[in-house]
Amino acid sequence: MATSTHRILQVLQNSQVQLLADWVKALRSSGTSRTSSAISDPELQAQCQEFIALFAGAIAAGNLDDLDAAAWKPALELLAGVSRSRGRQGFSPSETAMFVLSFKEPLVAHLRRSFEGKDESGLFAEFWELSKLIDRLALYTTEIHQTAREEVIRRQGEEMLELSTPVIQLWDGILALPIIGTLDSSRTQVVMEALLQQVVATRSPIAILDITGVPTVDTLTAQHLLKTVAATRLMGAECIISGIRPQIAQTIVHLGVELTGVITKASLADAFRIALEKLGHKIGTGARS
């Protein structure tokens, strides 16, 4: 609606300084102590100022409905940046949404004032369009915030998993993966992927999976182990499984899991010796110095 954008645009252009001041004030008063400690005044001021400019630019292009339009891209990018950093800093989704939502009040107040003494019949329609737009923008920030939080959580989870199962290079061409604790389905997959990446990165033809520290193995885990062995072979390397406890050996037989073609050794040391032999090394006794 041509007239609508015109009026809001006028407000934005004429009262920019005041709008900015009112908005920052609203943010500070509605925010929690986290807001005041996490974000400095100049930073908040800068974020709001830039948003108002981009917001005005997008509205000048005439489109209040379609956030997909190219005119909205810069504003959305700014909001995405703000949301992501809020998300990373540990703000709640509502706190992040408040950034945009608290802009509504000063905007509407100024819009109202601009209609004073003139024909007020268009005020409600304009207010309504503006309100819908701000709500949509707020929802957008919530979505981005959510994605950012999930990303942090996921990365932390991966880091924990990696720390708990390091891939060790025992020798040139020999990797060892000592697994400790129970292997659930998702952990196994993450760990196995890490092993395969390391096989490629170090060009190691032999990988030893040591499961001495694994108390029990269920069908799913056993299958994952076997899939890892199969995948390693397809890549051109070989897996040796070591440290199979008697109970686990029984479980594997009982579950009917086939271990044909897989080299298994009682201890990591035995597996290491076999690996060295396969690579053509001989362990000899030299003169002690």
Next chain:
Amino acid sequence: MDRIPILKLGDTLLVTVQVDMHDQLAVRLLDDLTNMISKIRARGVLIDISALDMVDSFIGRMIGDIAATSRILDAQAVVVGMQPAVAITLVELGMSLPGVRTALDVDQGMELLRESRDP
């Protein structure tokens, strides 16, 4: 007609797959390799798939067929460079390609071919 080039290195044939192969291209490769193995009496075939970011059941089967056909023609085939994600997916699909010898890269693949010839 597009084909995958086959290089001759002494009595070893070297194939580097760098395109996303459609089925016909894969079949053509099997054909061409079979003919060339025969023609130059190749003893080794090295297939480098390190550039392939996907291997499905058809391509997997072709790889198996190449290995089996080579063996019948008294040549040893080695497939090198399968990417981890591809390997995991193939296994998930149910293909473990038991009859196919593999190596991590071209160097290790050539080493494997050398060993199999003069043990």
Next chain:
Amino acid sequence: MSPAIPDPNRPPIRVEIAANEDVVVVRQRAREQSQRAGFSLLETTKLVTAASELARNTLEHGGGGSAEIEVVTDGIRRGIRMTFVDEGPGIPDLEAALRDGFTTGGGLGLGLGGSRRLVSEFHIESTVGRGTRVQVIRWK
């Protein structure tokens, strides 16, 4: 199937499958959509492989058809949904076809059963003499 809402910001990609080369196109489109949706390399590889299997089935068994690839969400997670449709002979015994190693007339036994393991949700409808429709979703 879980409720899956198409992403309004990403229109569905449609690919006509009439020749061998089209299977490659389906793979490429699936890869693009998967990467844009933020899937990991392994997730993308599984999705593209499933797409290849299903596209090939559509071509070889269905005599040609079409594929549609779209980004969807169930409100919380994001996913890729792929639909393969053909008006071919249909599959008389679906259960058998989904079992590993089963072939329907010279086709590839691993196509359907294997690709089922690569996706989160798998749905197939087939009527003899009318055609087949396979829809899969892989959630992130």
